[in-house]
Amino acid sequence: MVVYNLYIFNRNGQCLFYREWLRRRQIKMTQEEEFKLMNGFIYSVKSFVQRLTPTDLKDGFVSFKTNCYKLHYYETPTGLKFILNTDNNVDNIRHILHQLYSTIFVNYIVKNPRYSALDIINNDQEIFIEKLDEFISNLSIFSQTNKI
Amino acid sequence: MACCVAVLIKENLIYLRRSAEELKFLFLIHASIDILDDKVNQLTKPTSDRDARDFYLGLLYPVEEYKIYGYVSSTRVKFILIFEHSTSISLKDQDIKLLFQRLHQAYIDSVSNPFYVPNTQLKSKRFEQVVTSLMIQNDSTTLPQQSSSVVPATSVSIPTTT
Amino acid sequence: MSRTNVKQNIDTRRVTQELFTLTYGAFVAQILNDYEHVDEVNKQLDKIGYNIGVRLIDDFLARNPTVGRCHDFRETADVLAKQGFKTYLGITPSITNWSPAGDEFSLLLDGNPLTEFVELPDGPGQKLSYNQMICGAIRGALEMVQLEVDCRFVQDQLKGDNTTELRVKFLKKLEDALPVGED
Numbered sequence: 001m002v003v004y005n006l007y008i009f010n011r012n013g014q015c016l017f018y019r020e021w022l023r024r025r026q027i028k029m030t031q032e033e034e035f036k037l038m039n040g041f042i043y044s045v046k047s048f049v050q051r052l053t054p055t056d057l058k059d060g061f062v063s064f065k066t067n068c069y070k071l072h073y074y075e076t077p078t079g080l081k082f083i084l085n086t087d088n089n090v091d092n093i094r095h096i097l098h099q100l101y102s103t104i105f106v107n108y109i110v111k112n113p114r115y116s117a118l119d120i121i122n123n124d125q126e127i128f129i130e131k132l133d134e135f136i137s138n139l140s141i142f143s144q145t146n147k148i
Numbered sequence: 149m150a151c152c153v154a155v156l157i158k159e160n161l162i163y164l165r166r167s168a169e170e171l172k173f174l175f176l177i178h179a180s181i182d183i184l185d186d187k188v189n190q191l192t193k194p195t196s197d198r199d200a201r202d203f204y205l206g207l208l209y210p211v212e213e214y215k216i217y218g219y220v221s222s223t224r225v226k227f228i229l230i231f232e233h234s235t236s237i238s239l240k241d242q243d244i245k246l247l248f249q250r251l252h253q254a255y256i257d258s259v260s261n262p263f264y265v266p267n268t269q270l271k272s273k274r275f276e277q278v279v280t281s282l283m284i285q286n287d288s289t290t291l292p293q294q295s296s297s298v299v300p301a302t303s304v305s306i307p308t309t310t
Numbered sequence: 311m312s313r314t315n316v317k318q319n320i321d322t323r324r325v326t327q328e329l330f331t332l333t334y335g336a337f338v339a340q341i342l343n344d345y346e347h348v349d350e351v352n353k354q355l356d357k358i359g360y361n362i363g364v365r366l367i368d369d370f371l372a373r374n375p376t377v378g379r380c381h382d383f384r385e386t387a388d389v390l391a392k393q394g395f396k397t398y399l400g401i402t403p404s405i406t407n408w409s410p411a412g413d414e415f416s417l418l419l420d421g422n423p424l425t426e427f428v429e430l431p432d433g434p435g436q437k438l439s440y441n442q443m444i445c446g447a448i449r450g451a452l453e454m455v456q457l458e459v460d461c462r463f464v465q466d467q468l469k470g471d472n473t474t475e476l477r478v479k480f481l482k483k484l485e486d487a488l489p490v491g492e493d
Contacts, residue, residue, distance in 0.1 A: 077378060
């Protein structure tokens with residue numbers, strides 16, 4: 001099992017943070033464009049899912065799978081969106097995304113007084129990035145293939 | 149029963165309450181500062197066999213009509229209580245010590261008020277209430293004891309504890 | 311540090327109530343010194359509270375993973391009083407005085423730890439809303455979960471009232487921002 005990349009969007013659809021652990025193919029578009037597409041895509045899927053549902057949704061849209069990757073989605077009540085791409089052997093990892101939010105994001109970003117709410121996370125947030133890497137690489141779904 | 153309550157930091161009077169507007173209380177307080185200082189110095193001597201947290205200094209000195217008691221905090225804030233001779237029946241050291249401890253606690257609470265500037269006049273309503281209770285309640289709590297005793301309060305002889 | 315360690319640290323790091331109370335007190339007293347008008351001080355406290363609330367809500371949700379989006383305002387009030395106040399101030403205010411429309415309620419604060427030693431200074435200081443930070447924090451926190459509320463103190467024990475009553479009024483639900491270029 002492999003972890004590919006992570007996006008964090010804020011409520012306004014701005015990409016706060018992006019990090020990749022494995023990305024084999026480079027796409028022909030700017031990163032900015034990619035974030036915009038990802039956000040628009042998530043927004044559409046979310047509202048589509050909401051419209052289709054026969055009963056009240058609790059968690060809403062959780063993940064989708066293609067033949068080569070799986071996209072996991074977690075949204076906090078504060079409107080932060082965590083999107084993690086893995087290979088498609090991974091089960092539901094909602095709890096892991098919540099853990100990522102509650103132990104890494106809240107502790108090292110939200111509680112950092114230097115970070116003003118809803119700012120883009122720069123590379124100078126070293127502790128956050130370090131802890132995030134540590135967290136991801138300790139996951140059981142993060143396998144040796146990742147480290148090649 | 150206590151007819152005068154005073155709180156001092158060094159030589160500055162930051163709180164004074166007396167039963168009557170009489171100058172003599174001020175004289176008494178100022179006169180007792182020296183004795184207080186003397187006792188405090190003895191406290192800090194290593195030879196002193198007192199408990200380090202025991203701040204009660206006991207009877208400072210008796211004058212004709214009054215008895216003056218002192219108490220000092222570890223931050224050297226001095227508390228003085230003056231009792232009238234005539235009304236003070238069987239003033240035990242233990243009781244007075246308790247009064248001082250209540251006063252001390254009230255002082256700590258007032259100093260903890262963020263709007264109080266340290267070393268200035270204490271104007272706290274809560275502190276005022278405690279002092280009032282010290283001056284009034286004391287009478288009411290000791291009076292019943294008095295009624296059970298045969299001797300009328302006015303003629304009680306006070307054992308001096310110097 | 312392993313993940314479990316991080317979690318333990320959150321729960322064991324505590325300060326005494328006195329330190330907290332005195333810190334807040336010293337802080338308010340300093341702001342009162344720095345500004346000329348008490349109204350301005352109240353505004354600043356509210357602002358500071360707001361900035362705290364905006365962050366605190368994420369911490370709150372991290373600690374309480376079971377708390378999801380509330381279905382109605384009553385549920386919000388419940389979570390706020392029984393979990394929010396409990397977690398951060400150690401008290402559980404009672405919820406009363408619902409408006410008939412159900413969009414406004416009061417929280418009665420019993421034994422507010424912030425005000426333990428406080429006596430308001432005389433003069434203009436009597437107008438100081440000492441706990442205003444709590445209002446700001448509630449406003450900030452709820453705004454982050456798409457609820458715009460108005461929050462203010464209508465009674466304050468520090469000002470001689472019998473209780474400390476905080477009024478929260480629902481204003482509107484904020485909508486998610488649409489992605490650019492979409493309808």
